[in-house]
Amino acid sequence: MLSSPIVLRMLPELQMTEDEFFDFCQLNRNLRIERNQQGEILLLTLVGGISSNRNAILTGELGIWAQEDGTGVGFASCTGFTLSIGSVRSPDASWIKLKRWNALSKAQQEKFAPICPDFVVELRPDFEDLEPLQSKMQEYMREPGVRLGWLIDRKNRRVYIYRPDLPEECLDNPATVSGDPVLPGFVLNMSKIW
Numbered sequence: 001m002l003s004s005p006i007v008l009r010m011l012p013e014l015q016m017t018e019d020e021f022f023d024f025c026q027l028n029r030n031l032r033i034e035r036n037q038q039g040e041i042l043l044l045t046l047v048g049g050i051s052s053n054r055n056a057i058l059t060g061e062l063g064i065w066a067q068e069d070g071t072g073v074g075f076a077s078c079t080g081f082t083l084s085i086g087s088v089r090s091p092d093a094s095w096i097k098l099k100r101w102n103a104l105s106k107a108q109q110e111k112f113a114p115i116c117p118d119f120v121v122e123l124r125p126d127f128e129d130l131e132p133l134q135s136k137m138q139e140y141m142r143e144p145g146v147r148l149g150w151l152i153d154r155k156n157r158r159v160y161i162y163r164p165d166l167p168e169e170c171l172d173n174p175a176t177v178s179g180d181p182v183l184p185g186f187v188l189n190m191s192k193i194w
Helices: 018-027 049-069 098-102 106-110 130-141
Strands: 006-008 032-035 041-044 072-076 093-097 119-124 148-153 158-162 169-172 176-178 187-189
Touching: 018 032, 049 072, 049 093, 049 119, 049 187, 072 098, 093 098, 119 130, 130 148, 130 158
Parallel strands: 119 148
Antiparallel strands: 006 041, 032 041, 072 093, 093 119, 148 158, 158 169, 176 187
């Protein structure tokens, strides 16, 4: 199994526009595709059943909280966001404050929205290298609007907490992780994820 994404490099004259990249992804729906700020296409590895199940639990918990809270909208791992640096990223779970989401046009919301979520989560599958995910989290933290990020390392039972302009925090085998104050009252029971 691949431990890092496959990187496809493009000649400058073959770089896709945002609309062309969106269409490319729609034509290849069975692939997990991202694009970095250099315009390289990243083909991400499909995950196995356990990792997918844990991601479904994570997304479900966030979705339930978001519905009850009502101040924002939650997103699953199949959602692409165009970041200010030009990359298109797809966190495993994310949430955006309603005011920021509603400031986008319907057309922007329908494609890879030009926004970085307020809250992003990456869930590390057992076979995937940690370093690329840590780099991805650092990329999110440089984006305007992001306020909190979690990198959940199931393999080592660690949760890395990211906040803009603060050092990374590492929790060893926590029972729960709280989204306060960004996501008031959202607490993830890690026994469902481990």
